[in-house]
Amino acid sequence: MPESLDCGIPYTLIFPDIEIKGKKVLIQLPDGLKQFSLTIANCIREKYGVEPIIHMESIYGACDLQYNQIFSILNPDIIIHIGHSEYPNYIASPLSLPENIRKRIVFVKALSKIDVDETLVLRALEILNSYNVKNISVALTAQHTHLYNKIFNIISNKKYNIIESNGLAPYYEPGQIIGCDFRPVLNKKIDGYIFLGGGEFHPLGLYLATLKPIAQIDLYSNTVRDFTPIGAKYYKKRLFTISKAMEANHWGVIIGLKTGQYRPFIINMIIKMLSKKQYVLLSSENINEINLRSIDNDWYDAFIITSCPRIPIDDLIDYEKPVLTPGEAYMALAGKIDNYMFPW
Structure with missing residues (x-):
């Protein structure tokens, strides 16, 4: 069974059911989690008895593990990669991540402890109603995947027609998207999306991949906004760039x-x-x-x-x-x- 680790930060770390061993362990974190890097390193040291090294470089996803330099110079026993989902190995070349290297990388979920309030979901539904959306789907980022069922049930109880996402096992949970892969939530029947996550990176990608209305719930700022006009602005810029080319x-x-x-x-x-x-x-x-x-x-x-x-x-x-x-x-x-x- 996966092991839950609470290090006293606003995220719960979920380690896969494998043995964490070895004296030298490199910890990779997305920029948003680096402020907790010392606490996480000490927590992992105490729990597993390993010697952690905190990787300072920006890591933009599991497609950016930078293992070439890491293993050729530091040669850690394990890379603990926190916060991003494993990148599907059939999308990129096998040269990108050989199997002998993949076995030495542990992907750890970092689930936000902030819950979603029903009032936020209802405000998002109001935004989609303004676009006369009939068939709704839910999209979210890796740190909010545990909230998918709650949002799904709220929408279902309000008599909306919601189209379920089955995820993309074993890589993505239901409704989960990353910045370059939106397959778990792509369906021609969907008219609009409720997106759960902060910033513009993920909802912008979702809009460009679907060109459908998006109501964004940001739990960190406790706000709801209509992301559709923002996405449409970027879309027009892309069409202009293509026409120039x-x-x-x-x-x-x-x-x-x-x-x-x-x-x-x-x-x-x-x-x-x-x-x-x-x-x-x-x-x-x-x-x-x-x-x-x-x-x-x-x-x-x-x-x-x-x-x-x-x-x-x-x-x-x-x-x-x-x-x-x-x-x-x-x-x-x-x-x-x-x-x-x-x-x-």
Whole structure:
């Protein structure tokens, strides 16, 4: 049975049913949990008798484990990766996370201790009512997955038609989404979503993947907002960027080197798409405006990022040249913007 560990922080840590052993353990945390890193490290040391090392680098998900440097230099017995769900191993290349490495990584859930109040759900339903939504689904982030059934039951008791999510076992719980994978909640019958989670990262991805109304419940600020206008604004920006790229003849194809983000099947697909264009293959572990400008010159008309589909959306949306996801590149090269493709 999974083991629940309360370290005196606002999250309950759920360890899988495996033995935590070894003298050297590396702890990886998302940025939002790093403020509790010392408490978590001491808690794990006391519970399991291991020597923890806190990883300071930003970790954006299980596709960004950075194991190459970690195992070649520190060589820990185990990486304890807290707060993110395991990345489906069939999405990325097996080179990204070999099986002998995967066995040394422990994925630990961090469930928020904040409960959801029925009044917040009712306010979210009011927002969806304004869009005449009939079929509702619930989406949430990893730290709120234990609240799915509660929200589902509230909506059901109010006589709304709710479409259930079965998750994506063994990786995602019912209703759970990550920034680049929304399959557990995709259904053509769904008219709108109640999303449980903070910030704009996840609801924006959900909107771009569905183009459906979203009412967001943020438990950390105890607020409810209509996310639909925000998503629509980004959507219009993406269509404008795609339309600019339709005239591009010289392309830069960026190969991602982060763990879980090297996707050769996407790279090969794009090369075929560019058969009548001129292109250059580029590679980078960290793709941002600084290193993009370092390579950019008058030759390039547009860029395609083959690794994380959120980089063009969140980090490079205002770059003066089009920076596209693979799906957006397909639209630009096909000359079609009527069927938006996100995230792939």
